[in-house]
Amino acid sequence: MAPGSDLGIVKQRLADAQSITVLTGAGISADSGVPTFRGTDGLWKNFRAEDLATPEAFGRDPRLVWEWYNWRRELIATKQPNEAHKTIVALERRSQDFWLITQNVDGLHREAGSAKLSEIHGNIWKVRCTGCGVVEDNRDVPIAALPSCRQCGSLLRPHIVWFGESLFFEDLDHCSRALSHCDTLLIIGTSGLVYPAAGFASIAKEAGAFVAEINLDPTPQSLLVDISLHGRAKDIVPLLIEAV
Ligand code: OAD
Ligand code: ZN
Numbered sequence: 200m201a202p203g204s205d206l207g208i209v210k211q212r213l214a215d216a217q218s219i220t221v222l223t224g225a226g227i228s229a230d231s232g233v234p235t236f237r238g239t240d241g242l243w244k245n246f247r248a249e250d251l252a253t254p255e256a257f258g259r260d261p262r263l264v265w266e267w268y269n270w271r272r273e274l275i276a277t278k279q280p281n282e283a284h285k286t287i288v289a290l291e292r293r294s295q296d297f298w299l300i301t302q303n304v305d306g307l308h309r310e311a312g313s314a315k316l317s318e319i320h321g322n323i324w325k326v327r328c329t330g331c332g333v334v335e336d337n338r339d340v341p342i343a344a345l346p347s348c349r350q351c352g353s354l355l356r357p358h359i360v361w362f363g364e365s366l367f368f369e370d371l372d373h374c375s376r377a378l379s380h381c382d383t384l385l386i387i388g389t390s391g392l393v394y395p396a397a398g399f400a401s402i403a404k405e406a407g408a409f410v411a412e413i414n415l416d417p418t419p420q421s422l423l424v425d426i427s428l429h430g431r432a433k434d435i436v437p438l439l440i441e442a443v
Pocket of ligand 2: 328329330331332333348349350351352353
């Protein structure tokens, strides 16, 4: 790899970094076979978010919402982390100061071994009680049609942040610290359309970080970042941390 190439520059920045933050979206899991939301075959092309991923939709028809999550659970259960997920684990292990922020709910980062992370949109393998609020792991595939809480009997919902809902305070807090402290931010496989994650590049940039994105296509953040690398996450990300 030529040292002066865009890829070479990002690789060198990562090698020299004191504090690294990584932000990921559906594109990193696309290489594991998990559908994205907004591409040609994206989930939001075939399903209406208003019917499936809002608190109002769940209030109207919890059975339909659970059916959709059951279908996604079945699909995701067959998928494994890819080389890009694994590279992020390697980056975490060799870095003193590291944080991963993911919008993905598929749990593939954890499965790969990531430990320092915020799953800001939740996790499809967790359920939350609509009554007492308890959050539990649940890997049933399929989950019962209308699952109920073992503690209080109320209806369980997916532990996912839906449209119209706020992120959890603890996650926001962790993210804002990671974004304002990092000297290097890598953004991988997100369309950059959903807030607050869509604003994370500019927070890091304003705090003086070097920001690089890896995506198949340009995004609304492409003009703001220092370098855009175009290609598949599973091909590009591993190249960024080979021995310098
Ligand atoms: P999107 O589906 O909006 O965007 C996926 C991005 O990944 C696009 O910019 C693609 O160009 C890029 N991409 C696709 N395949 C890729 C690959 N193999 N390598 C690199 N890039 C690739 O997904 P997100 O940005 O994650 O919310 O969407 C954000 C949120 O919107 C999601 O978390 C979800 C959705 O509604 C919830 O689940 C709550
Ligand atoms: Zn309960």
